[in-house]
Amino acid sequence: AQTVTQSQPEMSVQEAETVTLSCTYDTSESDYYLFWYKQPPSRQMILVIRQEAYKQQNATENRFSVNFQKAAKSFSLKISDSQLGDAAMYFCAYRSANRDDKIIFGKGTRLHILP
Amino acid sequence: NAGVTQTPKFRVLKTGQSMTLLCAQDMNHEYMYWYRQDPGMGLRLIHYSVGEGTTAKGEVPDGYNVSRLKKQNFLLGLESAAPSQTSVYFCASSYRRYYSYEQYFGPGTRLTVT
Numbered sequence: 001a002q003t004v005t006q007s008q009p010e011m012s013v014q015e016a017e018t019v020t021l022s023c024t025y026d027t028s029e030s031d032y033y034l035f036w037y038k039q040p041p042s043r044q045m046i047l048v049i050r051q052e053a054y055k056q057q058n059a060t061e062n063r064f065s066v067n068f069q070k071a072a073k074s075f076s077l078k079i080s081d082s083q084l085g086d087a088a089m090y091f092c093a094y095r096s097a098n099r100d101d102k103i104i105f106g107k108g109t110r111l112h113i114l115p
Numbered sequence: 116n117a118g119v120t121q122t123p124k125f126r127v128l129k130t131g132q133s134m135t136l137l138c139a140q141d142m143n144h145e146y147m148y149w150y151r152q153d154p155g156m157g158l159r160l161i162h163y164s165v166g167e168g169t170t171a172k173g174e175v176p177d178g179y180n181v182s183r184l185k186k187q188n189f190l191l192g193l194e195s196a197a198p199s200q201t202s203v204y205f206c207a208s209s210y211r212r213y214y215s216y217e218q219y220f221g222p223g224t225r226l227t228v229t
């Protein structure tokens with residue numbers, strides 16, 4: 001069975017600095033998708049970035065980028081120029097491309113932004 | 116588009132009472148999901164549906180039932196609520212696999228069972 005591990009329950013970063021959130025996953029499949037979701041205090045789950053496993057190029061969305069290491073099964077999220085609005089819980093997630101079922105979530109990393 | 120909506124947003128139940136949570140989506144998504152979120156546990160899948168009239172068990176299905184009579188609605192039922200079911204419940208939906216893979220989430224329902 002697939003698993004997703006986020007080893008950092010909490011992290012802090014100074015405003016305007018860069019922070020990297022870690023995520024590792026375990027799977028025997030070769031075709032899958034990886035996601036980072038953000039959950040601010042409002043509780044709404046917001047998709048931050050998505051990576052297709054077949055793509056070697058790392059996904060980027062404005063200040064958010066990933067470091068996808070398929071062989072190492074690692075999928076870290078880098079947030080550049082951190083802003084107060086980035087304070088949230090961040091979830092890493094995995095979805096098989098071959099099965100009609102669910103996304104598997106990690107337990108989350110709470111990110112604090114220090115002014 | 117309203118996206119994914121959940122009713123109600125908050126609810127307090129006494130042990131043994133029953134209730135139904137309603138999830139509705141207007142994006143014509145085939146797949147719908149119910150999760151629960153507890154502190155330090157992330158999101159855990161309760162039940163899901165890959166199409167109208169179909170349901171399947173997720174990671175933590177005990178004590179819950181679901182129905183998907185219409186494509187746009189996915190209902191989560193608690194027949195006899197227990198304090199262990201105090202949680203925040205999220206509904207999500209997505210297209211089938213050949214279109215898009217991300218899940219769109221509702222705003223959540225905070226349920227307290229006393």
